[in-house]
Amino acid sequence: MDHDHVRDVDPAVADALEGELERQRSTLQMIASENHVSRAVVDAQGSVLTNKYAEGYPGSRYYGGCEYADEVEQLAIDRAAELFGAEHVNVQPHSGTQANQAVYFAMLEPGDRILSLDLTHGGHLSHGHPANFVGQLYEVEQYEVDAETGYIDYDGLEEQAAEFDPDIVVSGYSAYPRDIDWERIQDVADDVDALHLADIAHITGLVAAGVHSSPVGIADFVTGSTHKTIRAGRGGIVMCDEEYADDVDAAVFPGGQGGPLMHNVAGKAVGFEEALQPEFEEYAEQTVANAKALGETLADEGFSLVSGGTDNHLVLVDLRESHPDTSGGDAEVALEEAGIVLNGNTVPGETRSAFDPSGIRAGTPALTTRGFDEDDCRKVGELIARVIDAPDDEAVKAEVREEVEALCAANPLYEDD
Structure with missing residues (x-):
């Protein structure tokens, strides 16, 4: 993978680009929302479609010369519909947040009510945090997971919805390691005559592969990212029934953004084609198996896992009991110095600042893309434990860094370069 034209x-x-490529090659990328796309997706996203304005939708553009843009976007739409079994798909959102924005703009008025999971309990900024446009435009109340079990309290959610009377209930999360009962949440929404938005940003690929339950056909709207557990390049997606299609499309364009990033849409089309292949299901299954192996190892090393384990691609570790003097931020810095890149994360019942929280979140999508298996991830869990047990010990971090480099060499990234 060269950057000769940029260098000229x-x-x-x-x-900087070459430095980033080397960083990814020589370290373990374990931020749960990151992955490594194929060379084909890289090429599509860096293609000449970056030159093309294509405001509108296939067959109905505001500019001429869109025949190939139409072809690419329709391929992305059709492939996503096949992957997820969706009636209507919009592939133009630039991100998962803008996909959520489109649903809110399509269906709500300013001041309407949103019921969503609290950020410190695994929710997302775009679900109603006051620093985000959602918290500024709408009245937001947030539910929580059970602080003892780490699981969603569905009975509590039902009671809270009855009291709050929301216009839309949001499910789907950014730091929740368990399967989600979409039908139960849909029942909650139906009982209060609310809509249901399921945000599968983190689990898009797991849902597409059938290794995580799907909200498509259950929730009124399903949004997602296209670059986390599915390797289709950065961007967002909205899926809904045909009855909402026109409103959603109008909320994306012209309501929320102008011309689509057609090079990103091309990356989505290629990534969706890859996800339609049989080997993608094997990848998704391995991603979950790797996360389970990682979580079991960390638990064996004395760490407390939120909810006691994982059903998906991530583990959430609460450091307060095992390492009360080490914050998630401290752990993040020490681990990065040892070549393991993950993030500090809030945990249910958070007692520290969100900028220096009590936990860490680790994901396996990128490791699995590189070819890591359960044994590799058990080794990674042991390395994480060694660093967090001695975050200020430079010798330990140096030793772990050497072992990380050996793991990277055994599972090369973009090895055809």
């Missing part, structure tokens, strides 16, 4: 024009950017 801008050596400083070329140096």
